[in-house]
Amino acid sequence: MLNFKMSKTKNPKSLYNLCINIAVVDCLTLCKFCKKDFRILPNNVLFDFYYKMYIEDGLWLLGLEYSELEVFSRMLKVKHNRTKLLKSFQSLIKRDSNIMYELIKGYAKLKLHPETINFKTIELGLQLGTFFNEGGWYSYAIQVLDYVEEMCRQMEQTTEVLCKLLECYQKRLQAEATFCMFKEAEKTYNLANLLVIELKQLNALPNLSSLYALFSALFFVRSEYDEAYSWAKNSLLLLKDNLPTRIIVEVLRQASKSCVVKRRFDQAGLLIRQAVSLASKLYKTDEHPSYSDTLIDYGFFLLNFDSIQQSVKVYEKALSIRKDVFDSDNIHVAIGYEDLAYALYVNEYSSGRFNAASENIEAAIKIFERILPKDHLMLASAKRVKALILEEIALDLRDLTNPCSQEELLAESERLHKSALALSHAAFGERNVQTAKHYGNLGRLYQSMMEYEEAEKMHLRAIAIKEELLGPDDYEVALSIGHLASLYNYHMKRHRDAEKLYKRSIEINLRLFGDSYSGLEYDYRGLINVYTELHDIETMLHYTQLMREWKCKRDVQVPIKIYPDSVQPLHVVIQKFFDLC
Structure with missing residues (x-):
């Protein structure tokens, strides 16, 4: 030795x-x-x-x-x-x-011997569950944490044991929500809420900021955005400087995502930039997987904030970190590929160059297919992105010697969209934003396939669901309205109907994003065509001028600094956030 x-x-x-x-x-x-x-x-x-x-x-x-x-x-x-x-x-x-099986089997043996169940045993299970969560091995994390719950229930129900049980529910909720196990997550959410009430009665509540952030995450993945935003605000109210920096970063990340989907970009930007700055200092290296998690959420903000090219760079960096740590066949890597593919798809939407987007989504799907059940919602999400890309490739085909190629690509896109819709319907039901998005995707596809009446039905259904859930002035509503306007304008020749929809879309987008928003291009071009068809030259020239002004504003935009480098005092950030409410 x-x-x-x-x-x-x-x-x-x-x-x-x-x-x-x-x-x-x-x-x-x-x-x-x-x-x-x-x-x-x-x-x-x-x-x-x-x-x-x-x-x-x-x-x-x-x-x-x-x-x-x-x-x-x-x-x-x-x-x-x-x-x-x-x-x-x-x-x-x-x-x-078979290392996972052996570790879980080893831990399961401990619960068979009551004399071995103590705080040390409970803590070991929580550490193991945390590690599996970090690695994206969620089903294994859930197995371990189920055993932790059993052990906690076997011990005397002191306040210390109840706090450990609450920690167990928190970690299990993270795994279940992220892994799209919504029924199980709902049960854990209810158990955690009951336990919070019990601990409150005992005057033994721990800081609940992290737990409330996970509640927000559950409603976020279920596309219940009002509830996600409400829990995010609750988590921020409880955020304290004496909490571990890791928890502060996680709370800020989730709160930012909830603000993004509510189109509260000032709040979202404030929080996610603070999270990125804290994470870069905490991990002291850009190779830590938790830093990549923060970058993924930052990319999400940038993409939705219309900083598309910057979002691509951030997603590329996040994926690079994940590939270095996990190599392949890992759920974090697959998600990184999917997020980057979608950002590339949006970035190259007007150019028609979708090779990079296509390569990344294929890489994501291959990993998901190896590690997930074939009907898993994560796989359906990736296939949705693939369907969007295939549709655009089909429309941009120039090889007239092979006319069947376009039809085959559109048919494959339809199959993928229908599969994603079916899985979304099973997971969320009809009245859900994700389900509405799938209807909208099918509407665009049927428009491309020249099935105009079917396209109209899909768009109207998407708009109805989104308006009911999000209100009439939400970005998602504007997006679907713009798609229906395009159908009426270019294919169904209902120009007056298209005119009303385009103007409504412009009004929403101007209020949310300002007069340099990239999406305004499609609305302005649409109205120029509408008034050309209606022989209203004066109004057509008006929107032509607005289009020129919009282009000038886009050309002189100063790109935002991608990586923030300053950390503000936490109480200042929280105060600024609530001042913006």
């Missing part, structure tokens, strides 16, 4: 690394591995030994070690090497290791 005690030297780090290297070489090439001797090492030294084993392609031995819950629980305590642990663990999964 090597002696790791450091002697006085000019470069103790090099000596330490040399010792680690020699130990790993001995284990892998000379088969000199004695568990008993190595496991007496401190956690951080043992971690370095295991990570070097991963670097040297000793996954067969690393898998055996990490499959033992006692060993892996020690690795979970080495916080400063979390990224390396996620990276090596993902490699074990990719190698078809």
